[in-house]
Amino acid sequence: MDPAIGSLIVGEVLPRVLTIAVAIAGGVAFANVLVSFGAIQYIAALSKPLTGPANLPEEVGSAILTTAASTTAGYGMLAEYRDSGLLDDRATLVAVTINTFFGFVQHIFTFYAPVLIPILGLRVGLLYVGTRAGISLAITATGVVAGAFLLSERNVNPDAMADVEGRPRADGGDDRTTSEKLREAGRGGLEKTREILPRLVVVYTLVVLITATYDLEAVTGGAADPLASVTGLPSAAVPVIVIYAFDTTSGAVTIAPLVQDGTFTARAAVATMLIGGIVSFTVSTFKRSIPFQYGIWGAEFGTKVIVVNTSLKVLWISIALAGLLAL
Template structure:
């Protein structure tokens, strides 16, 4: 006999949502504190040794460092270097590609650790974040290799730096606020992020739990899932996960979590399903985020080139990672 809706809500939905909400609040507050106290800058300092092998000027290392704290600021610095003539279009595309891993570093502290891992659980969450870190690092390495092969002195004009003030585009300098104020603001940010996410989290998780309790989703989606299952070996339940993930990462993770708990997905197949959802989501994210952001930074013509390079490399390396996971 199916359990009553109220018992499902009280016994399963509420404890899970409350646990995730506490983890998100604490995690985001901790991440904000790391940024406020400057810890993230030391993590990002790994960027500078990459510019030499890629035949890029040292100034690009500052832009890459800044990307780990603010993607917009990092891209803004590179746009300024391109506009001034320090970098030509080819060198700028190489620098943008190298930026990838350090943009990912920012998301570890602001999204993956405080939000996604609590939803997915430690094992699946760490495997997913580790896989995405490897993908981002591979894209950055591709950029370094491309710079070593494709760039020369013809792509760089050092004299152009006389017209550029790099300090004006940095990450805002040292945070001079008192430590107590930094911690208070970090905690406030954690609560605000939780209030932003919690309503959607509660609604999606409730629908997923009720759906998995009262309906056989594998039977409902089995026909549509046959080609996917034949191609990847993923469970047919991957279809609703991929569909939701393609439109919203957090909701996709919430949709996946109960299937991991009941054993429908292993850690490997769960991460594989999210990677497939990531590939599908590029169409949505390009129109929702990439075009407005990149066109705003670079203009339509060069922004289109940046989007094409970023998307192509992401799909390539995600596909390689997916093949590796499914082959295990």
């Protein structure tokens, strides 16, 4: 093996795959524990305003809330529910869509508040984060409405989780000891991880090798110019869009002084970053979404998840962008 390739695998592929594997194992084990100890009914009650109108079973509420702490763990729980037969494909897509806002909440504490807002300044930072929050909330609301109209009893099987070996019986009885419940919960998490891990390794390795060989920025960077021209943003928006599309932090660092010297208003700055977000989907889908979603769901259903997620993001970002430019 080429030493450079080996270095990429050891330095980039393995750490990311191991991180995801740990999160999936923990998420699935957590879901198993919730079901085994009956805690699911209490946690799920918090998400009833979402799962109820969307015609989703209460168990899905735990995955939705878990996403706020770990997107990977939340997705791992949904994959468990789909594999068990609790959700069919349509119901799983609705649940994934509703997950969007809770995935955003996680990033508020890990990136937006500690990193992006200090770079952009309070006014621009809060406007940008508030806009992104509104977009995520709109996507979640879209999922709830979709579930209300598209889902029925045919799309869910409430008895499926009880049919899985080691789950509580349908009559509510469970004669397993606490240690047995914990061991079986952990075993379920490890089994799910072993199922997903080979796909993760293969796909991430291919992505890292391709991105190391080809200049993706040169391929997609040209999309920024016509986008900026159509919106009427300052010409300085073009390099910002390109930079932001490939690295959010660098894009924020680039645009911050341009806001301070008056080149951009706060709304124009946020609009520019939103366009950078749209352009970035080409790269982020290839580098992150495809490996992650294919690893979780497999290629066929993973493609459906990517198409739904990307379409709704582009739609609602475009609506938010139009609103900002119209003000």
